[in-house]
Amino acid sequence: MSETLASHLTALKPEIWLTGTILVMLVLDLLVGKRSARTVGVFGLIGIGGAMWALMNQSSVPVRAFGLISIDTYSIFFRALIISATGIVMLHGMVFRGIEDETRAEFGPMLVGAALGACLLVSTDNLIMLLVGMELLSLCSYVMAGWQKKERRSAEAGLKYLVYGAMASGLMLFGFSLLYGLSGSMWMPEIALAVSEAWSLGDAGQHMIVVIASTLVFVGFGFKISAFPFHFWAPDVYEGSPTPVTSMLAVASKTAGFGVLIRFVDTVYLDLTIAEDWLGRFGYVIAVLAAITMTYGNVTAVKQNNIKRLLAYSSIAHAGYLLMGVAVMTTATVDNRAAVGIGMESILFYLVSYYIATLGAFGCAMAFANRFGAETLEDYEGLGWSSPWIGACFIIFLTSLVGLPPAIGLIGKWLLFKATLSVGLDWLAVIAALNAAVALFYYFKIARALFLRGDTDYQEGLASKGVIPGLAHLSLIVLAIFTVYFGLMWDGIMEWVSEAVM
């Protein structure tokens, strides 16, 4: 018994590291007092590094810890993205001027708490654990979104996120209860069995329950990934939150949302061959949602003037691209089961490319906000000449987000297109391709402001000196190098992704 316990605890090492980090940070904050922000932050970084190290050393043999958390290559993949993103956000949060120094120390534990929730969310196939993870992630995010409590925008963001989030969680929970009523279990594989049985009975009432439950559950996930029509919170919250939080929401939270969505779809609907006509329709609905989400996000982004808001709409558009992969998974016919794997691989790869470029883009936005207080396109005019390195990094991230070579974004798009065409969703691929042209237009408004407009003279800004700001800048350059390097040498990531899917 104790051996099993030990092995279960070993499997949860990264989570234990994270929990420990939270506690250490809280205690440190009390011990070293007001001027502790930096110290606490450094310990946070060390803790996240430890979690990352524990994760990398995790064996790829699947373990079900305590019957609730399944640790497999899939969860390792997602947790690696989430934890490393948290580390970078933590580093950026330590230098972000929008957060007051008095509250900076408390910010760390919240961030790590959100990461812990996200990690649990992507590692479970039990609905209760799923809910716990999602709520932990959400609650920490609500608080962080409203962190700048003296700023109206931030307070509004926190409240808005809370209201929408509570609603979405409620609906999702209702969907879970219907599924529980159907199957008598909270465990996804058993639910899958019950759903497939309910469907094969051919009873209209049973069908209705499955459809309603699936729709409600999808509301919850759709909220997390900000898919149309559950995206309304995103622009306001992204704009109002402190930038590190925005980048956490756009990257870690969305990654976790997709992690759980894919696992749910894969386990509940695709493990057994449920009636194909229904699945086909489900896939079609998702394909349409994907098309609307990306088009809506891109078209609306064109009109934006605030950089964070622009990136928020773009992140909605990327959710649409990612949904393409989900549409591929669900459209795959019985004789083309390989397409499920192809679809999953394409989503996971796209997530990696999205992760690098979005973290980088928000990091650059933060750097410009720190130094020049720049937030809108007008503020940005000519700043590229004063800060050429960060400006160039920004361009590289934007290139990747558009999907131009030699950035990794192209490969992500390429794999998604490949997956979409392989199941015959040609129209979706064409819409996605044309969306890239729209995306180019607004992404390059940033490039235009940075380099094409304004004076080329050097503008003095608030210089941030010291190790930590230096590290924050370095992290951007490293991310930019990754963007190009993995855009050219993506074999390794591809292998990692296919391992995660298996």
Next chain:
Amino acid sequence: MDQLLSFIIFSPMIGLLAIMFMPKGSKEAIRAIAAAATFVPFLLSTILWFQFDSSVPGMQFVERMPWIDALGVEYYLGIDGLSVPLVWLTGLLLFLGTFASFGIEKGVKGYMMLLLLLEVGINGVFCSLDLFLFYVFWEVMLLPMYFLIGVWGGPRREYAAIKFFLYTLAGSVLMLLGIVALYLAASGQGVATPFSIPVLSELVSSGQLTGNNLVDQGMLLGWPYLKWIFVVFFIGFAIKVPVVPFHTWLPDAHVEAPTPISVILAGILLKLGTYGILRINLGMFPQIASEPAIAYTGAILGLVAIVYGAFVAMAQTDFKRMVAYSSVSHMGYVLLGASAFTSAGLNGAAMQMFTHGTSSALLFLIVGVAYDRAHHREIEGFGGLASVAPTYTGITTIGMFAALGLPSMSGFISEALVIIGTWQVYPLLASIAVIGIVITAAFILWTMQRVFLGPLNEKYKDFKDVTPREIFTMAPLAFLCVLFGVLPMILLDKMELAIESLRQLLNA
């Protein structure tokens, strides 16, 4: 040197990295490095020109190694008679373009870095034999071009830059879908290297690649997949050429771009479009390209570009806009010649790519000289410059005559070949194309007359003749215009086998 092509492509990168770590202020040093960094590929491509064996068919200087195993993408380079002249022209024009850029004072560091990056992309496209690699290089060019026009351009540079970018991108994302579909068709049939252009050409032209393994047995809206792929490739390239319905980005881009960038844009970037049509559309899909309806459509599009471009050029009052529209007209000959599938037509098309590269580059340099001195480009605003700037007038005369296709000038040979080649198949179209030549002659001579002849405009009595640096950039191009007019065989011999194999493929 086994890796000669790699050296040609990537040697500018060394200069780029060197410039990256130079202090912003040391403009002279940055210019010197840039000149050196473009001289190296020029030198290497000259070596390539002489080492290229025109008696051997097929690809030479092949470099091939796996790049991305998971998808069978290769790092696969090679050149044939079609690409050798273009690689050399790239080396030359980028080198001259760097010198022509010495007058730029704003953001020299960024400018030179982008110029070098651009050269990597251009040479990469001409040398790639792997579609994925081709696409990567193809798009690598966009970003530097956007900034070069957008930052260093004229008053409406923002509009021109984003328009160029959007047009090209819209074409190339569709092309990307075409590549994906081609990949799915090939890899579904178990091809190990589904991006290799030679392998795909072989499969498609022998009818082995059917696309039947794709959804709906390879049919989409009543057309086979391959035909759609052909169409999206064609649109992608046609935007770059530009073929008439897609040409509106070109005048804007040219007018706003700084002189050296116009030179490179007209001299080489446009050729990437026609090169793509010859290499991919004709070389990879000969059956589809030679379907009568498609071939005829291509010829008509070429003809429309010739006549329409010439008429619109005649109507321009802006010197640079006039040259830009004349490019549209001249590039039409390439499409017309390529659609005839005769030996003369294809040779003419391939040669026109080169001759237009030299003559239009020269014309843009000429416009640049006038603009630098007068700060305007109104054709009517000059007059009688011949009396104050004789050397300038002399060089201009060569450039203009090469452009209008005067016998003994390079443009004559290529345009005559195109007309002859087209005559054998579409006599009616060929005779209409001759009208295009007449109009071209008309507007060029008229421009000559208004700018250089007649009474001297008093405002320009102090018009300085060309400086040694300007002569250095223009003289080589003027020399080439004459050289290939007198000895076209130097060029045609290099291309002969490549064109012949293309012709056989198309007439099979």
